[in-house]
Amino acid sequence: MNELVFFINNVVVAGSVTGSIYAIGAVGVTLIFSIMRFAHFAHADMMTFGALMVLVLTTAFPEVGGAVGLPTAVVMLPLAMALTALLAVGIDKGFYKPLRAHGVKPIxxxxxxxGVALILQGLIRLFAGTRAQSLYIAERKEIFRLELPFESVTRPIIVTEPQVILFILTLAAVIGLHLFLNRTRTGKAMRAMSDNPDLARASGINTSRIVTITWIIAGGLAAVAGTLLSLDVAFKPDLSFFLLLPIFAAAIVGGVGHPYGAIAGGFVVGFAETLAVFNWAVLLRPLQQHFPDWLELPRNLAFVGTEYKIVVPFFILVAILVWRPTGIFKGKVI
Amino acid sequence: MNKPATAEQPSRFPLRELSLCLALAAAILAVYAIMGGAYSTRMLVEAACYAILALGLTIQWGYAGQFNAGVMGFVALGGVCAMTFSVPVNEAFWASELPFELGRVLLYALAAIVLVWGATRLDRLGVPKTLRTLIAVVLALLLYLVVISLLRGVTDEIESRVGFIGGLGLPTGVGWVVGGALAGGVGYFIGHICLGLRSDYLAIATLGIAEIIKAFLKNSDWLTRGTATVSPLPWPTPGPGELGFVMARSIYLVVTALIIAVIFFLLHRAYNAAWGRTIRAIRDNEISSAAMGKDVNRRRLQIFVLGCILMGIGGAALTSFNSIFDPQGYLPLNHTFLVLVMVILGGPGNNLGTIIGAVLVYLIWIMSEPLALYLMQLASSLGEGLGWVDPADMQSRALQARVLVIGLLITLVLRFAPKGLLPEKVKHHG
Structure with a gap:
């Protein structure tokens, strides 16, 4: 049964981790898509910026976390979210608003x-370098080993502290977003604007305020996603386009302009990635004795090697564009 | 004031074009005077290759309003074809039984594709559609796993015994043509899926395919030697060993200039022909041209594939000239965004503007590298006086300044000069 534990560690846990990160990123992309009607290519770099802010703050005050009992990076997250939201609003005022005022095409x-993505990339790498850096500066990554109460299982299920934090934060973000969109006046105005901007303006909704609020939410969520990603592995400044593709794939799979769809899409893409790079030979080997003699299992039975991971979101993107361009939840904007 | 509407415009003295050309010529002469003939000719050849890429992008973006964010992928496809066709034959590989093994696996792959295709047609035999889809998907997954494990076996064998499969030893020009064709084929695949949908999806898909092509070339050591790189690649013209650097590069420059002239002439004809007018009509108002009975998606696909073919040829010419095939040398910044800047700065939809933009931007680009390093050194020597220790990866950081500059250029041009230096001339009849 150790193989099953291996499967849980490598697919169930890893898949939910990447899935949550993609989901939070995709929610931001899909909100921007539904309010401003364009694919925001600078989102991955906004995530990196958020993580960089956490890194800078953690380096400046490495001891804060110990006082509260949480990793310092998590304590610094709200501040980094605010900074990233500020950056997002600033970028909108400086770059996107003049273009919108000209009435240019979405493309x-x-x-x-x-262009903004390149500017952010250049600035981040100019100041932070191109090396990977850990967000755990003064602390150690806590690792939980869950022993299973079965005779045949000797290996534990492994979950790390950042992963637990990640699940909690994802849940909080999803519930918070749900309450915001359904219960508050602003959230309802936002949905109205995504349905029909002209009608929303005619019925007295301040659309430029909605745009600002969208950027604040998207920036904050981008900071969360970037920090969670960096907590799980390490802060890497050069992920940009490798993150962008899965996030867009998630947003399109869920139906563009559909926040819940984006969350589902994030998990679909995350699990598809981990399932595709998982070596299925491990699970099949215990059954080897039941196979006929001519069927010999190869050593490596993964669908794609880890170096081709980026093929998976692309394949999902192509498949969804061919069969159901509106996404599984019928996005509003096609 | 009821003058008859004429097709002829009052012929304007092309002051803007002329002054830009003169300024560019002066800048090139200045580079020749400062950096010497060999260096400057190399720069001009590379600029000419980039001009071919930029022409490919200008017909996609300028003529038809399609945004291709993955020029790098098509450049790399052209490059790998130029490499595979021109590099000498690897005798060790062809003498062994490995070519047969590889051919057998490819035959299996073909058979698997036919089988899966057959499974998707099962509904014609009365199988329910859901069951057919299920059978097709499961069959595709199983056969894929079988073929991929066989392929992994053969490629590992190739890598460990003979290095890589080597080239075909054919003339370089063959590789350029096939490179263009291959890039066009991939462009057809992408365009076929995305062109009927929102324009953003094309950008996302091309961005993805570019990274995938690069990942494939980087990790397929049996085909491209991966990170070990292949060099030297033969030139279609006599190499520098026979004629010296300046002369050999000048002949190469003539070849690329001839290609540009042919493309320019054909594009000019096409732009003013019925085909070009249809393309522009679709770009400016899709609904009305569809109402006039034009096949919008077909025309779009044509122009997208045409642009990709040009990018493949340009990429092949560039890779052959560099004389080294290094999959890691294909960077989004150098091969996608630089070309984008050339097009939007030069004037999308204006071929002359695009070529001028390409040469101008490449000149600035090449000159900025020593400048950026010099500025960084200046900054760090200033910093030393203030007790600031510069980080170890200074060199790689200095190059990031160029990313910043390209990004700034894109956003600034879009905001302040959306039509570029030489705007597309739109004729108004009557």
Whole structure:
């Protein structure tokens, strides 16, 4: 049964971790898509910026976390969220608003956001270098080993402290977003604007305020996603385009402009990635004795090697665009 | 004031074009004077290759409003074809039984594709559609696993015994043509999926395919030697060993300039022909051109594939000239965003503007590298006086300044000069 534990560690836990990160990123992308009607290519770099802010704050005050009983990086997260939200609003005022005022086509906005992505990338790597850095500076990563009460299982299920924090934060973000969109006036105005911007403006909704609020939420969520990713592994400044593809795939799978769809899409893409790189030979080997003699299991039975991980979100993207371009939840904007 | 509407515009003296060309010529001469003939000719050849790439992008973005964010992928495809066709034959590989093994696996792959295709047609035999889909998907997964494990076996064998499969030893020009064709084929695949949908999806998909092509070339050691790189690649013209650097590079420059001239002439004709007018009509108002009975998606696919073919040829010419095939040398910044800046700065939809933009931007780009390093050194020597220790990865950080500059250029041009230096001339009849 150790093989099953291996499966849980490598697919169930790892898949939910990547899934949550993609989900939080995709929610931001899909909100921007539904309010401003363009694919925001600078989102991955906004995530990196959020993580960098956490890194800077953690380096400045490494002892804060010990006083509260949490990793310092998590304590610094709200501040980093605020800073990233500020950056997002600033970018909108400086770069996107003039373009919008000219009434350009959405695709020009996309190119503009690519320019912004490059600016952010350049700035981040100019100041932070290109090396990977751990967010745990003064502390140690806590690792929980869950022993299973079965005779045949000798290996434990392994969950690390950042992963537990990640699950809690994802849940909090999803519930918070749900309450915001369904219960508050602003959230309802936001949904109205995503349905029909002209009608929303005619019925007295301040659309430029909604745009600002969208950027605040998207920036805050980007900081959360970037920090969680960096907590789980390490802060890497050069992920940009490798993160962008899964996040867009998640947003499109869930149906563009559909926050709950984006969350589902994030988990679909995350699990698809881990399932595709998982070596299935491990699970099949105990059954080897029941196979006929001519069927010999190869050593490596993964669908794609880890170096081709990026193929998976692309394949999902192509499949969804071919069969159901509106996404599984019927996005509003196609 | 009821003058008859004429197609002829009052011919304007092309002051803007002329002054830009003169300024560019002066800048090139200045580079020749400062950096010497060999260096400057190399720069001009590379700029010419980039001009081919930029022409490919200008017909996609300028003529048809399609944004291709994965120029790098098509460049790399052209490059790998140029490499595979021109590099000498690897005798050790062809003497062994490995070619047969590889061929057998490829045949299996073909058979698997036919089987899966057959499974998708099962509903014609009366199988329910859901069951057919299930059978097709399960069969595809199983056969894929079988083929991929066989392929892994053969490629591992190739890598450990003969290094890589080597080239075909054919003339370089063959590789360029096949590179263009291959890039066009991949472009057809992407365009076929995305062009009927929102324009953003094309950008996302091309960005993805570019990274996938690069990952494939980087990790397929049996095909490309991966990070070990392949060099030297033969030139289609006499190499520098026979004629010296300046002369050999000048002949190469003539070849690329000829390619540009042919492309320029054909594009100019096409732009003013019925085909070009249809393309621009679709770009400016899709609904009305569809209402006029134009096949919008077909025309879009044509122009996208055409652009990708040009990028493949340009990439092949660039890789051959560099004389080294290094999959890690294909960077989004150098091969996608630089080309984008060339197009939007030069004037999307204006071929002359695009070529001028390409040469101008490449000149600035090449000159900025020593400048960035010099500025960083200046900063760190200033910092030493203040007790600031510069980080160890200074060199790699200095290069990041160029990312910043390219990003700033894109956003600033979009905001303040959305039509570029030489705007597309739109004729108004009547």
């Amino acid at each position: 020009v906005m996309v190119i503009g956001s690519l």
